[in-house]
Amino acid sequence: MKSENTKKLHIVIFASHTGTNMQAIIDACRRGDLNGEVCAVISNNSNSPALEKARIAGVPEYHLSNKTFPEEDELDEAICKVLTESGADIVALAGYMKKLGPKVLKQYRGRILNIHPSLLPKYGGEGMYGNHVHKVVIDAGEKTTGVTIHLVEEEYDTGKIIRQCEIEVLGGDTIDILSKRVLERENAFYVETLKLISEGVIKL
Numbered sequence: 001m002k003s004e005n006t007k008k009l010h011i012v013i014f015a016s017h018t019g020t021n022m023q024a025i026i027d028a029c030r031r032g033d034l035n036g037e038v039c040a041v042i043s044n045n046s047n048s049p050a051l052e053k054a055r056i057a058g059v060p061e062y063h064l065s066n067k068t069f070p071e072e073d074e075l076d077e078a079i080c081k082v083l084t085e086s087g088a089d090i091v092a093l094a095g096y097m098k099k100l101g102p103k104v105l106k107q108y109r110g111r112i113l114n115i116h117p118s119l120l121p122k123y124g125g126e127g128m129y130g131n132h133v134h135k136v137v138i139d140a141g142e143k144t145t146g147v148t149i150h151l152v153e154e155e156y157d158t159g160k161i162i163r164q165c166e167i168e169v170l171g172g173d174t175i176d177i178l179s180k181r182v183l184e185r186e187n188a189f190y191v192e193t194l195k196l197i198s199e200g201v202i203k204l
Contacts, residue, residue, distance in 0.1 A: 009036035009198050012088040014096035015043055019050025021094035021115060024187035025194065026057050034191055035198045039086035042079060044098045060086065065098075076101025083108065090197070090204075093152060094190070097129065105154060110204050112152040115190050117182045119146040119164055124157030134178045142169050145178070147186050149193050151204070162202060163193050 011029075013022045022041060028034040041054035044065040054061035062082055069075035080103050083091065091104075093114040100112065116124060118133050128136070137145045146166040151159035167182055196202040 006035045006199050009090050010087045011036050011038050011090045011092055012040045012083055012086055013092045013094055015050035015094045016045045016097040017095050019053045021190050022050050023053050028191040034195050076103045079104050114152050115186055116148045120148040120157055126156050131175050134175045145169050147189050165189055
């Protein structure tokens, strides 16, 4: 039963590749585990499996990139238009490999989330994504890694941290093994965090 204080979230997801976190959010909304609706999916990669998954789920999907809009300001404007028309109140980056433009950042400041596969501020910044992060974590001999959800600012991985969870790095972990374990936690953790936002427990 939903709390009277629970607010339905209208979410637009940005994804560049597989869209596993995106799928987890769509599924949670459909099951009723998350009081929300994914209103649109945006990708900068026309061949992204995320776009295909969105199509299968019946979610409006958009390929918006420098191929469709060569000028950065036009791309920024086009993304803003989709966000506005879809009624987005939360923007969720889920493996999105491009910086957002200044208009989007200004219009949705404080409402753009990103998920990162380490315990920021460790192992963040430009070029630090996916297996690049897991390799550095293992090479550094870390005993613990984790997942961070943070607000998006102009620079990579610098925004306010909203929520983190720890994941043990085991002695026999390879990059692939650690990556799989972190991604499984990411899928649930993103949904849990959005649920806490919808319930007003986390205030953006």
